[in-house]
Amino acid sequence: MNCLDFRRQLNIDPLCEAAEFLRHRQQCTRCAEALERANAFEGTLRKALDVVPVSPRLADSILLAHATRQQRQRQTVRRGVLLAAAAALVLAFSVGVGFGVGTRKPPKTLQTLVVDHLDKEAFVLAMTQPIADDDVRKAFAKSGIALDHVPAGVSFVFCCPFAKYHSVHMVMPESIGPVTVLYLTEDAVAQRESFAERGWQGRSVPLTHGTLVLLARDSSHFDQVEKAWREALEPTPGVAQARI
Amino acid sequence: MSSKQRQFDALVRSLSGDLFRYGYWLCGDEALAHDLVQETFLRAWRALDHLRDTTAAKAWLITILRREHARLYERKVPQFADVDEIDIADERDALTPEFAGEESVIRNAIRGLAAKYREPLLLQVLGGFSCDEIARELNITPAAVMTQVFRARQKLKVLLTGGEQEAKLHELP
Numbered sequence: 485m486n487c488l489d490f491r492r493q494l495n496i497d498p499l500c501e502a503a504e505f506l507r508h509r510q511q512c513t514r515c516a517e518a519l520e521r522a523n524a525f526e527g528t529l530r531k532a533l534d535v536v537p538v539s540p541r542l543a544d545s546i547l548l549a550h551a552t553r554q555q556r557q558r559q560t561v562r563r564g565v566l567l568a569a570a571a572a573l574v575l576a577f578s579v580g581v582g583f584g585v586g587t588r589k590p591p592k593t594l595q596t597l598v599v600d601h602l603d604k605e606a607f608v609l610a611m612t613q614p615i616a617d618d619d620v621r622k623a624f625a626k627s628g629i630a631l632d633h634v635p636a637g638v639s640f641v642f643c644c645p646f647a648k649y650h651s652v653h654m655v656m657p658e659s660i661g662p663v664t665v666l667y668l669t670e671d672a673v674a675q676r677e678s679f680a681e682r683g684w685q686g687r688s689v690p691l692t693h694g695t696l697v698l699l700a701r702d703s704s705h706f707d708q709v710e711k712a713w714r715e716a717l718e719p720t721p722g723v724a725q726a727r728i
Numbered sequence: 729m730s731s732k733q734r735q736f737d738a739l740v741r742s743l744s745g746d747l748f749r750y751g752y753w754l755c756g757d758e759a760l761a762h763d764l765v766q767e768t769f770l771r772a773w774r775a776l777d778h779l780r781d782t783t784a785a786k787a788w789l790i791t792i793l794r795r796e797h798a799r800l801y802e803r804k805v806p807q808f809a810d811v812d813e814i815d816i817a818d819e820r821d822a823l824t825p826e827f828a829g830e831e832s833v834i835r836n837a838i839r840g841l842a843a844k845y846r847e848p849l850l851l852q853v854l855g856g857f858s859c860d861e862i863a864r865e866l867n868i869t870p871a872a873v874m875t876q877v878f879r880a881r882q883k884l885k886v887l888l889t890g891g892e893q894e895a896k897l898h899e900l901p
Binding site: 492495496525528532534537539543545546550553 | 737740741744749752753762773831835838850852853854874877878881885
């Protein structure tokens with residue numbers, strides 16, 4: 485490094501600690517003196533820049549601004565979460581209501597309910613041995629109904645509640661196949677009606693205070709079965725039906 | 729108080745003064761400098777987890793401050809004029825004893841320096857950056873930084889020496 489390079493470096497960075505810069509300072513008295521003057525100028529420059537008055541409350545005001553912003557962000561987040569939750573609730577409710585309205589199924593008819601019940605208890609159709617008349621009477625007696633007599637050929641009886649109905653569920657094996665007989669003890673349909681549902685032939689008949697429902701693959705014996713139960717359930721002309 | 733909050737508090741208390749001075753010389757306005765420093769620290773908080781080397785915190789904060797100032801500059805151009813074209817008398821310098829003398833002349837001269845000279849000089853003197861670091865910060869070559877800080881000092885010395893020739897500034901015969 486020569487004197488010109490050294491003096492140039494003084495204007496670039498007088499605090500330079502490069503080896504050749506320091507070496508030249510050792511070797512050249514005039515340059516060493518120039519370095520001292522440059523350092524003095526640097527000190528003046530530094531003081532001139534440092535003299536800017538800094539408020540003693542600067543740090544506190546920054547920390548306060550920071551704390552305020554943090555708090556505001558937390559509030560915003562909390563408000564956002566609440567709004568999101570409320571929106572989700574409204575959305576869920578709207579979807580639920582819409583879904584409910586859009587997909588609500590029509591109420592099942594009596595025929596459908598009867599066939600549903602029969603499907604669940606299809607195994608009883610295989611029972612062919614006649615049961616005691618007393619068992620049939622007892623089943624009706626649970627609903628407060630006294631039979632005039634028990635039609636012949638009942639192979640199964642049980643008190644079955646299904647949907648909103650109380651029923652006495654029976655099976656009567658016939659030559660054309662088993663006939664299911666359901667007597668709904670408390671609900672009388674408005675009128676006699678025949679129907680077909682999922683391969684079953686059916687008939688519903690208002691009878692005294694309830695409804696007689698017949699189901700079979702073949703309906704050809706329905707008339708005689710209906711007649712038999714009408715005679716058993718309906719009182720003899722001039723005699724009121726016995727209610728226990 | 730979390731460790732992040734403690735670190736933040738320590739940074740604010742130890743470096744806000746230096747940043748304020750740097751911000752002041754960058755924008756030339758105390759209130760604006762205060763806002764710049766505050767915004768710098770608020771931005772720094774969000775990225776504090778990424779600060780691995782705490783000894784580099786000052787350089788990191790100065791970088792953030794410069795970006796904040798640049799954003800400000802995009803919206804409003806500060807009015808700096810060439811030192812030769814304006815009367816550099818500073819009312820405050822004339823009123824208080826601590827602002828009088830050689831330093832006062834230098835301060836006014838610094839205010840009058842073009843940004844391309846003032847900024848590297850501030851980074852060097854106030855920020856303590858090397859020429860290579862300034863070059864990276866300003867995205868220019870180290871040679872350009874050397875030229876600019878050289879010329880900045882030349883201009884300031886010319887003012888102090890009453891306008892002597894540049895060659896004399898090398899103090900060579």
